[in-house]
Amino acid sequence: MxxxxxxxxxxxxxxxxxxxxxxxxxxxxxxxxxxxxxxxxxxxxxxxxxxxxIGECERCRNLSEQPVCGICEDSSRDRHVVCVLESPVDLMAVEQTGGFNGLYFVLKGHLSPIDGVGPDELGLDRLFALVEAGDVTELILATNPTVEGEATAHYIAEQLDESAVNITRIAHGVPVGGELEFVDGGTLAHAFAGRRSLRRGRDD
The missing domain is CATH 1.10.8.420 (RecR Domain 1)
Known part of the structure; x- marks a missing residue:
């Protein structure tokens, strides 16, 4: 036709x-x-x-109409805890649980050398600078539990191995191979509650 x-x-x-x-x-x-x-x-x-x-928050890389998004400007949030996510939709999924009151850093992807996605494309220099500034005491790596997500989380942990920040990974209440935007709120909240350290000998 x-x-x-x-x-x-x-x-x-x-x-x-x-x-x-x-x-x-x-x-x-x-x-x-x-x-x-x-x-x-x-x-x-x-x-x-x-x-x-709509552009990008200069601090966390989330979608924002302002230079700094509303979450980053919210003085009631715990500025010592930062959750690292792959995408804005993952941030929305975590926010809907109501169980996290820290700040975020959005990678907008995961490490994928085949696709030409490296540390620069994920803004990791900005994340590392944020940690080195000294205000962050815990960095929660909440990348998706896929092969690429796990590789990205381990890369970040390795690069920050000498820092004083406590690096944790969300627990695998989230199905392996799944993506956060499709996980129900209860499962996601449980995964955050059961997060574990990625540093040897530092598990809580």
């Missing part, structure tokens, strides 16, 4: 979303055009505003 150029462009654009294939993109496009044109206008406006105004 031959589609109009604009309709085809809309369908193709929707396919950039994760998990959206040709059929799903087509259904979304037709729904917006046939049943919810105002919703389409609102969506386009929100996307444009988000792309233009």
């Amino acid at each position: 031959s589609l109009s150029p604009l309709l085809q462009e809309l369908i193709t654009s929707l396919r950039v979303l994760p998990g959206v294939g040709p059929k799903s993109a087509q259904r979304m496009a037709l729904h917006l055009l046939e049943r919810d044109r105002q919703g389409a206008v609102n969506l386009a406006s929100a996307l444009e505003a988000a792309v233009e105004h």
Whole structure:
């Protein structure tokens, strides 16, 4: 079937979303055009505003409209404990548990030499500088329990082996091979409660 150029462009654009294939993109496009044109206008406006105004927190690398995000600016949070995560969606998952009151550092990925993702791409120089500043007493490595996530956690621990900060890893109540955004809140809270040290002889 031959589609109009604009309709085809809309369908193709929707396919950039994760998990959206040709059929799903087509259904979304037709729904917006046939049943919810105002919703389409609102969506386009929100996307444009988000792309233009949402950047990166200069401290934790989380998505933020301000130079420093609301979490980093919150004086009620424990600034001595920093949780290292792979993505903003993982941060949202942890925040929803309500069981963590420290700060975060978002890597926006994991070490993957094959894909050209090294320490610089993950902002690890900023993380190490944050630790060296001396305010952090515990660094919780909450990267995903995948092969890449484990490798990233061990790399960070090795690089900070000489520092005084206590380095811990969330417990494996989280399924091995899983990702934090798909873990229920109870399991995630249990994993944080059972975190362990990655340093030999320093397990609590």
